[in-house]
Amino acid sequence: MTYYAYFVAGWLLLVGVYGIVRSRDLVHAVVSLSVCQSGTYVLLLSVGYQKGAVAPVFGSTLPTSTPVVDPVVQAMTLTDIVVGATVTALLLAIAVQIAKRHGTVDPDELVSLEG
Amino acid sequence: MLAVAPVRFDATAAHLLPIAITVPIVIACVLIAGRAMPRWTSDALAVAAALGVAGIDGAALASTTANRVVAWAGGWQPRHGFSVGVVLVADPLNAGLALLTAALMAAALLYSWRYFESAGAHYQALMLLFLAGMQGFAFSGDLFDMFVFFELMGAVAYALTGLKIEDRTSVQGALNFGIINSLGAYLSLAGVAVLYSRTGQLGLAQLGHALDHQQPDALIVGGFVLVSCGFLVKAAVVPFHFWLADAHAVAPSSVCVLFSGVMVELGLYGFARVYWIVFGGTLPGDDIRRAFVVIGLVTAVVAATMCFCQRHVKRLLAYSTIAHVGLFLVAVATLTAEGTAGAALYVAGHAGVKAALFLLAGLALNRYGSVDEWELYGRGKDDRLTGVLFLLAGLALAGLPPFATAIGKGVAEEAVAKAGYPWGPALFVIVSAVTGGAVIRAGLRIYFAAGPRPHGQGQPATRGDEERDVSTTIPRHPPTMMLAIVGLLAGSFVLGVVPRWYSAFGNAAQRFVDRNGYIAQTLTAAPATVVHHLPDVSWTASSVVLGTVSALLAVVFAFAGLYHERAPQPVALVGRAFGPPLRVLRGVHSGHIGDYAAWVLVGLAGIGALVGLPLR
Numbered sequence: 001m002t003y004y005a006y007f008v009a010g011w012l013l014l015v016g017v018y019g020i021v022r023s024r025d026l027v028h029a030v031v032s033l034s035v036c037q038s039g040t041y042v043l044l045l046s047v048g049y050q051k052g053a054v055a056p057v058f059g060s061t062l063p064t065s066t067p068v069v070d071p072v073v074q075a076m077t078l079t080d081i082v083v084g085a086t087v088t089a090l091l092l093a094i095a096v097q098i099a100k101r102h103g104t105v106d107p108d109e110l111v112s113l114e115g
Numbered sequence: 116m117l118a119v120a121p122v123r124f125d126a127t128a129a130h131l132l133p134i135a136i137t138v139p140i141v142i143a144c145v146l147i148a149g150r151a152m153p154r155w156t157s158d159a160l161a162v163a164a165a166l167g168v169a170g171i172d173g174a175a176l177a178s179t180t181a182n183r184v185v186a187w188a189g190g191w192q193p194r195h196g197f198s199v200g201v202v203l204v205a206d207p208l209n210a211g212l213a214l215l216t217a218a219l220m221a222a223a224l225l226y227s228w229r230y231f232e233s234a235g236a237h238y239q240a241l242m243l244l245f246l247a248g249m250q251g252f253a254f255s256g257d258l259f260d261m262f263v264f265f266e267l268m269g270a271v272a273y274a275l276t277g278l279k280i281e282d283r284t285s286v287q288g289a290l291n292f293g294i295i296n297s298l299g300a301y302l303s304l305a306g307v308a309v310l311y312s313r314t315g316q317l318g319l320a321q322l323g324h325a326l327d328h329q330q331p332d333a334l335i336v337g338g339f340v341l342v343s344c345g346f347l348v349k350a351a352v353v354p355f356h357f358w359l360a361d362a363h364a365v366a367p368s369s370v371c372v373l374f375s376g377v378m379v380e381l382g383l384y385g386f387a388r389v390y391w392i393v394f395g396g397t398l399p400g401d402d403i404r405r406a407f408v409v410i411g412l413v414t415a416v417v418a419a420t421m422c423f424c425q426r427h428v429k430r431l432l433a434y435s436t437i438a439h440v441g442l443f444l445v446a447v448a449t450l451t452a453e454g455t456a457g458a459a460l461y462v463a464g465h466a467g468v469k470a471a472l473f474l475l476a477g478l479a480l481n482r483y484g485s486v487d488e489w490e491l492y493g494r495g496k497d498d499r500l501t502g503v504l505f506l507l508a509g510l511a512l513a514g515l516p517p518f519a520t521a522i523g524k525g526v527a528e529e530a531v532a533k534a535g536y537p538w539g540p541a542l543f544v545i546v547s548a549v550t551g552g553a554v555i556r557a558g559l560r561i562y563f564a565a566g567p568r569p570h571g572q573g574q575p576a577t578r579g580d581e582e583r584d585v586s587t588t589i590p591r592h593p594p595t596m597m598l599a600i601v602g603l604l605a606g607s608f609v610l611g612v613v614p615r616w617y618s619a620f621g622n623a624a625q626r627f628v629d630r631n632g633y634i635a636q637t638l639t640a641a642p643a644t645v646v647h648h649l650p651d652v653s654w655t656a657s658s659v660v661l662g663t664v665s666a667l668l669a670v671v672f673a674f675a676g677l678y679h680e681r682a683p684q685p686v687a688l689v690g691r692a693f694g695p696p697l698r699v700l701r702g703v704h705s706g707h708i709g710d711y712a713a714w715v716l717v718g719l720a721g722i723g724a725l726v727g728l729p730l731r
Contacts, residue, residue, distance in 0.1 A: 013305065020294065020712040029708055033294055033301075040304045047312040072199075073311065076259055080304060083266045090270060091293045094277050097286045107708050110287050 005046035012039030026095040026105040048073035128178040129186035132203040143243040161239035169217035176210040204256035207623035213253040223369040226599035245271040276366040288365035295358040303345025309338040319392040320637035327396035349382030353414040354714040363433030368477025375436040376466035406725035407448035415441030419549040428486040435550035446527035449534035453650040456624035457527030464519025467607030493564030502562025513551025513669035514662040519610035525658020552672025566677030621652040
């Protein structure tokens with residue numbers, strides 16, 4: 001069970017790359033990139049996970065000796081999500097523009113940059 | 116809770132570093148908010164901001180000659196070796212790199228003074244955000260911060276690449292660039308997570324301290340390979356280099372100045388910094404040296420070959436950049452202060468020359484509506500001055516003394532030979548001569564109508580039909596454009612002739628490789644270690660001779676390219692034998708995003724094998 005989350009993270013990264021490699025549609029490629037990135041979310045969160053630990057919020061009721069999960073990786077994941085949202089939005093906008101200019105979003109038919 | 120420790124660091128210099136990052140962001144916001152302001156105000160404001168950042172970087176550089184500048188954000192300094200703060204660290208090398216970034220940005224903005232008349236202020240705002248990202252990446256002393264700034268400069272760069280959204284190739288290049296670079300960034304982030312899981316630290320110094328003298332196990336090697344692959348994607352090292360040619364060929368020329376001159380080199384800087392500080396105490400140097408000298412060699416050879424085959428001038432320059440990055444990587448991978456000094460000086464000299472070349476290509480595009488070497492044959496005959504500048508820049512790219520490229524190349528050659536690679540100088544001479552030769556060939560064809568008129572078809576090739584950067588043809592080159600070009604070339608020249616400047620790279624490199632000093636000064640504010648043996652960075656007989664040989668050889672290659680159809684029978688037969696492998700190599704550069712992503716995985720596995728297998 002301990003290694004399961006790491007396995008999922010690695011799987012998401014690889015399957016995302018596979019999606020980009022085999023993509024027949026640029027929107028699909030951009031979403032595959034997001035799948036890759038989801039792998040990093042899972043990896044980060046599983047690094048900070050502790051069995052039986054609670055959320056890292058120390059109020060007046062929670063004694064400071066309580067084990068909590070690592071807040072640093074959660075902050076990193078949040079940053080990562082923000083970065084990912086920006087990049088995905090930008091890439092999708094470019095994909096729309098490619099569809100307008102080339103009349104296709106199939107990478108196999110985009111041949112203006114060879115050699 | 117951690118209490119805020121009393122400020123023990125040099126407060127004035129330390130305050131400069133965050134300002135260098137925030138100034139461009141603030142001005143970018145002002146530009147976007149004040150979209151209605153007259154064109155010249157926004158131009159002037161943007162150039163002033165870039166020059167201001169250059170001034171800040173210069174001040175930071177001046178205060179780092181004897182001492183690193185360490186800035187803990189918000190004063191969250193480490194207590195008992197533990198820290199929750201993030202840190203910016205300046206030593207002469209990264210302060211110099213930041214200064215180069217700002218100077219190139221000023222030149223690019225000056226050049227585009229009359230550019231993009233319709234584009235409005237968002238172009239300048241994006242450029243300034245790009246500058247902020249690069250400043251942050253250079254100064255960051257924290258691995259996760261490096262990822263964030265890496266992505267900041269990445270996202271802005273994708274937008275800048277696709278700035279001409281009406282252009283067919285432009286949007287495709289931007290998408291390839293965006294997907295491959297983001298993929299690289301996510302690999303880096305996975306590496307950061309792996310390293311955090313081992314050490315619970317994110318700062319470079321803390322990580323280095325925690326990993327010191329540890330046996331390099333699978334986790335450490337995996338973390339290193341993932342983090343480095345991300346940075347090497349940005350550095351466009353083979354086989355991660357495909358995006359670069361696509362992006363550089365289609366981005367506006369002023370943006371290419373930043374891409375080629377400094378963004379790619381920042382990837383290499385990130386790789387070297389992370390190796391030295393984080394992994395210098397755990398991964399054996401021999402292993403890393405072997406792996407990355409090989410990768411640099413392959414990069415240089417593949418890209419130099421591709422460079423010579425191009426007819427799209429900006430794409431040609433892009434492959435030349437990749438070839439030079441290969442050379443820089445070989446020099447950095449010697450893991451010596453000499454090699455680092457040579458690489459740094461070579462980067463600085465190359466930045467000025469390559470930036471000037473991209474701007475010259477931009478002039479041609481604005482004037483003739485194309486950057487295709489074949490189509491432009493003889494079109495620039497009435498513009499000999501530009502032609503002479505183009506040829507001069509080509510020679511400087513090949514390493515003509517006394518340009519800084521020549522002395523940087525010379526120092527790097529000696530360091531590589533001394534590190535046990537006697538073929539090093541030959542590699543540097545040939546690769547720089549081939550790329551310089553390709554540039555000179557293009558210049559001779561376009562501006563002097565040299566050689567027979569090129570013809571031929573059937574090759575899979577990217578032609579240089581591109582949308583103009585400006586909406587209307589500019590009849591005469593505006594003085595601001597020429598000023599930027601001449602200034603960049605002069606910068607590379609002056610750096611090569613002022614002994615105080617080029618010899619400073621020895622000190623910078625020595626500080627860069629002094630990992631114990633970096634860690635101690637960052638974590639405990641220890642005084643800087645006294646450096647005894649500075650690598651000697653000066654003109655030697657061999658650097659003058661090899662530089663001249665490179666430049667002459669470049670001219671020979673250029674004429675061989677011009678007159679290859681008139682070659683005598685035996686030579687032509689030998690030449691034809693290269694045909695099939697060349698076609699395969701060009702076929703690999705398919706412009707297909709799926710292929711590029713597959714190559715990233717191949718590269719990841721390859722670097723993993725090169726680094727990891729000998730450690731078993």
